[in-house]
Amino acid sequence: MFKRILSALSGKKSRTSTPVSSVHADASPPSDESELITVYDSYGREMKITRNEWRDNVLLPNLQQKWSDADELYSLIISGLNDGFVADLIPAAAQLVAIDSNPERSHVIQGIVLLENGQLDAAETTLRAGMAKVGATGTLLTNLAKVFTERGEQALADETLWRAVQTEPNLENGMLWWAAIQRERAGEEGYLQALRTVAALPGSWRAQLWRARHYLEHNDVEPARALYAEVLAGGRFDGGALMMISGDLGNNGQIPLIIELIGPVYDEHKHDAMAGINLLRAYQELGNADEGQALLARLYALGFMPIKSQLDQFAQVFEQMRKQDVQGVPIDPESLKFTTLALNQPIWHYGLRNADWFFAQKPEGASQVGFFAFSKSTDGAEHAESQREDELGRLSRAIPLYLAEAVHYWSDHVGTCYIQIVEGGGPVLSGAEADGQALFDIVPPMMKYFVTGEIGCSGEDDQVQWQIALSLWDCATRTKSATESGSAVKADLGALVLDLETRLLAGVGLGREAPLDSFYLRPTAEVLPVYLTELGQSFMLTLLANGHVPKSSMWGERAMLDWPLNMALHWPTLEVAKLMYICGLGKALDYQSDVLAEYKERSLQMLRELEQARSPALRLAPLVWKVFGMQAELHAYIRELPADTSPEHKAWLDRVSES
Known part of the structure; x- marks a missing residue:
């Protein structure tokens, strides 16, 4: 209520x-x-x-x-x-x-x-x-009439109320109260005559909206449309008028008229946000995803929290509508430019302006364990085509990213992940597992082991069955030293990946009792599927931030930026989720996100909570200030640095300031 x-x-x-x-x-x-x-x-x-x-x-x-x-x-x-x-x-x-x-x-x-x-x-x-x-303003007179009514002085109340309506005919409470009195005394015709009487007063427009509602409720659309057009052309309506018009049109099935009449005049800064919601519903009903997403961006920018959950739902609907319009496009592999990216840090370290002072570093010359993006298990011939990322494609990259992260944090090796992309197109999902024998000749000299793998799925929805098979290759002996595999339904995918992680870490050795950074926690089986989704999304943001794919190819940007923040709110002890969120902001700054400004208040609120919790992530606040153009806060922080601030920290602040 x-x-x-x-x-x-x-x-x-x-x-x-x-x-x-x-x-x-x-x-x-x-x-x-x-x-x-x-x-x-x-x-x-x-x-x-x-x-x-x-x-x-x-x-x-x-x-x-x-x-x-x-x-x-x-x-x-x-x-x-x-x-x-x-x-x-x-x-x-x-x-x-x-x-x-x-x-x-x-x-x-x-x-x-x-x-x-x-x-x-x-x-x-x-x-x-x-x-x-x-x-004697209309508002004061209307409330004075209410006092007389409470006393039982009805004649004086009627006289005072009519004076109020004449003074301010568009004051809704007064006008509707007076019309309701006429309905009580003369029925429906008395009510309609009251509206016509008020509509005839100089400057009146609100009564026309109620007359139009009456026409719509009696399936007489053209007179209603004419009244709406008259009011909108006059331009004197208030912030709530468009909500009433759009709501009445929607309730009476006149969806195209919402777009025709409300779309050109709606201003989210002047008019009720619910009119914008009604307009979004109209775009959804008529399948107009492009206009819907354009309006969504304007409404998100308001930062009006009571409508955010509704906007999020519309965002998902419009994204799905656009995806359904896009089919896989056959491509000629010979015409593409392929690049293999080598990621020698966890993916959420990127975007933080090389915060090497914040994260513990592996010693120079440490041995490496490499992970190659998984291939897709197939039953037959595969044809090269361009298509939108799906869950299988995301996991083919997210699981190797996670396993490389596990090596980074729980062993003395350097974990490196290799992912092949098409410049300007996005990641490659191969239909055949990488040939380990061929890779021995191209991996770096410090590589001690590398891992290849396949991933596949069958079934639908919650009954989907995931299959994962990994191969561990020993660079010293140039042999496949182990294979690990497993399968799980969707609900058990996290447990399967954690089991594979345990087996792989045992195989590569040099294990650690404590994580490399003390704040790091291994995700639980419950958290891990959500965590993997974020790793895949963070990789896509990295591609955008580094110009490997165009911004126009992005889908679901807000969902990607929101994801780690929601993780942090749901699992407050998961420190990495907070760092993932800040890293996403840094990447969004790099690719010049059009929606970044929407995140300022949420981000500052998070910083306040980080301060209360004494979170290590608070030390990255200067990057958040830079993202949102808060130069005064950034410069004040730099001026007040302690004398013993490390050179690495100062160099990082220089990079933040210049970014």
């Missing part, structure tokens, strides 16, 4: 101010103080707290905190009114009158608070005091 943003706890402003109500809420506040309220944190996650917790831990402390800030105090009073905490708002409403430079707003809100608390005479007094200062 209630939706709030927990950022109020830290004094952040919501995206828009709630307009002042002209009448008090009709619904009685819930009596159950244990009723759960939905709130959103800075990452857009929903949480549930009781009404009492909201009142005691959020509303009342924030009223005191914002006691001298009229705008903030007004917004909090509105929030308290909407949630039914009327008895707690009397002192705050009086304070607002004392400090607000907008006397209409403050006197209206105090009048509503007093009215809600049954103090009718005091409510009338404050409303008339407001009129003495700013004149």
Whole structure:
């Protein structure tokens, strides 16, 4: 029932101010103080707290905190009114009158608070005091009419309400209240005549929207369309009008009209975000993924957390729509330029501007264990073609990346991963396992072992069966020294990979009791499938950051940037997930991401939490500041460096500053 943003706890402003109500809420506040309220944190996650917790831990402390800030105090009073905490708002409403430079707003809100608390005479007094200062505005008159109604002075209430409508015909509460009274007295025709009467007043436009709704509900589309076109052409509508128009059109099956009428005029900075959501639904219904994704980018940029989960759902839908439109394209291998990338660090070390001062380093000349991207197990002939990445392709790279990472952290070898790509095209998924005998002549002299492998799957959905086969090659003897294999259903894939890791580490030797970096934790079987997805996505971001593939080829960018952050929130002790997120930001800066600005508030919130948790990842905060153009913070940090700061750390800060 209630939706709030927990950022109020830290004094952040919501995206828009709630307009002042002209009448008090009709619904009685819930009596159950244990009723759960939905709130959103800075990452857009929903949480549930009781009404009492909201009142005691959020509303009342924030009223005191914002006691001298009229705008903030007004917004909090509105929030308290909407949630039914009327008895707690009397002192705050009086304070607002004392400090607000907008006397209409403050006197209206105090009048509503007093009215809600049954103090009718005091409510009338404050409303008339407001009129003495700013004149008889529509909002003040409408609320004064409510006072008269509560007293049973109906004739005086009617007269006052009509004055309010004449003064401000587009004040929705007053106009609808007056029309509802006419319906009670003269039926549906009385209601329609009331709307026509209000529509005839100078400057009126809101009544036309309600007339259009009536036409739509009676399947008379053309008059409704004409009324909407008239209002939109006039340009005097408010931020909520487009939400009503788009909602009414959608509810009555007029999806194309939403795009035709709302699309050209919708401005996410001026109009209700839910109108944007309705427009996204229209794009989805009509299969227009390109326009939908363009609008998504604009709505994401608002940073408005209560709609983020909905935007994420639309993002997935539009991505899927685009994928369905793309088929595999046969290609001539002879026309392609192939490159093999050698990654001698975990993939999430890249993008951090060579933070060698942060990570423990292997000694010069350490022996190497190489991992080649897996091939795809096949039953027959394979033809070369270009296609979008699927789960099998991602795992063919992610599992070797993980095993190389395991060697890096749990042995004294250097783990290196080799992945072949097509320049401008992306990774290569081969249909045949690499020939180990041929590789002996091209691997570096320090290579002690290398691993090749195959991966395949059969079945569908949760019943898919994964098969993995690995070969361990000994460079000293130029022989295959071991083979390891296994199969697992999707739910057991993490356990299978961990088992293969254990067997491989035993085979290559030089094991460590503790990880190379003390913060490193081996992912559990539950975490590992999610972890592998991130490794595959991080590799794709690395290709983008280094210009191996064009930005236009990217799919699901937000999902890739969000993934490690969601991991960090779900598994707070997984320090690597926080580093993965920062590394993704660094790569996004390199390829000049168009969506990066959306992540500023979430990233700064993460830094605050890293500081509270004393996380090692906080030491990379200068890169986050650089990503978001926070030069003052970056330069202040550099000026205040301790005298014993290492040369490697200073060199890293120079790279961050110059990037």
